[in-house]
Amino acid sequence: MLYRYTGPLTALTLPGGQEVILTPGATVELPEDNPAIATLVALGRLKPEPAAAPKKSAPKGD
Numbered sequence: 001m002l003y004r005y006t007g008p009l010t011a012l013t014l015p016g017g018q019e020v021i022l023t024p025g026a027t028v029e030l031p032e033d034n035p036a037i038a039t040l041v042a043l044g045r046l047k048p049e050p051a052a053a054p055k056k057s058a059p060k061g062d
Contacts, residue, residue: 001032007045012036022046 010022014034022028022040027049030037040046 002027002029002049003037003041003046004049005040005046007040007043 005022005026005028006024007022008024012020012022014020014031014036020028020030030046037046041048
């Protein structure tokens with residue numbers, strides 16, 4: 001999922017050993033099912049980007 005980060009400069013190591021540096025104002029792709037990510041979302045430091053939300057299709061006219 002795509003998130004915008006608003007906290008202080010932070011480094012995370014994700015499963016599989018991937019290291020991510022979170023910088024204030026940055027947009028980053030992160031897994032939704034990670035406990036550290038869930039904590040940052042709960043703290044309000046990570047916010048889902050609106051562009052990441054699924055788009056609804058417009059109703060078709062008859």
